[in-house]
């Protein structure tokens with residue numbers, strides 16, 4: 001069995017930067033991270049080993065301590081509260097997320113009607129809404145435009161997207177909106193790392209029998225990566241850890257493509273590939289034994 005790893009698989013620049021900032025800060029003393037730094041359990045365990053303490057609320061961070069704001073960003077009031085509590089802030093908001101926050105804040109300031117294509121339960125979108133003074137309308141990728149609450153059809157729309165959205169869906173939603181509102185300004189706020197990763201995965205998916213997508217179950221970009229692979233028609237398996245793979249899934253597979261979400265560490269990708277090689281060996285040995293018995 002041949003294993004091909006997609007280009008641009010695994011850690012993106014934003015997660016790499018956040019991990020480095022958290023580790024650098026932990027070398028100076030005790031450091032707290034507000035919310036999971038990335039949606040990957042193995043990575044979070046590693047950071048815990050290095051002394052990073054994860055909290056869900058600023059109130060859990062002792063006065064004067066250091067707090068890391070994760071790559072997904074936070075609402076502006078979180079920064080204000082941290083300052084009021086005298087905390088040292090390490091802002092690891094990804095550059096792409098920061099640009100989206102600034103853009104939404106400006107569009108709202110200009111009185112525009114803003115629609116954000118994304119998941120309203122995702123921390124990135126919760127933060128972005130804060131920067132837009134909670135005025136943007138959120139539309140999910142599978143949501144219906146005709147049922148959009150609060151949409152003024154007489155007013156132009158500025159359409160932006162969660163950084164991990166699919167380009168094709170942004171374009172599709174933009175076209176649908178053009179049919180019901182007078183003007184639609186489409187801002188492509190999808191991060192380059194996501195676009196490159198999805199394109200590389202799509203290209204690879206056309207050349208293999210099976211795609212294995214490695215990443216955390218809560219990772220939005222990993223889920224979308226799996227959707228991109230499935231959309232090519234290739235069989236696709238999503239796993240967060242190596243042990244989730246078994247020989248049955250690799251049966252009759254000659255070429256397997258591997259890609260990974262932005263928060264998936266290299267060591268997890270290597271473990272998954274190692275597991276595939278082991279499983280495949282096991283399967284081959286079983287076939288050889290069976291053949292010997294028959295002859």
Ligand code: F3S
Nearest residue numbers: 012014094096163191
């Ligand atoms: Fe940033 Fe894109 Fe990664 S938004 S955190 S570079 S997936």
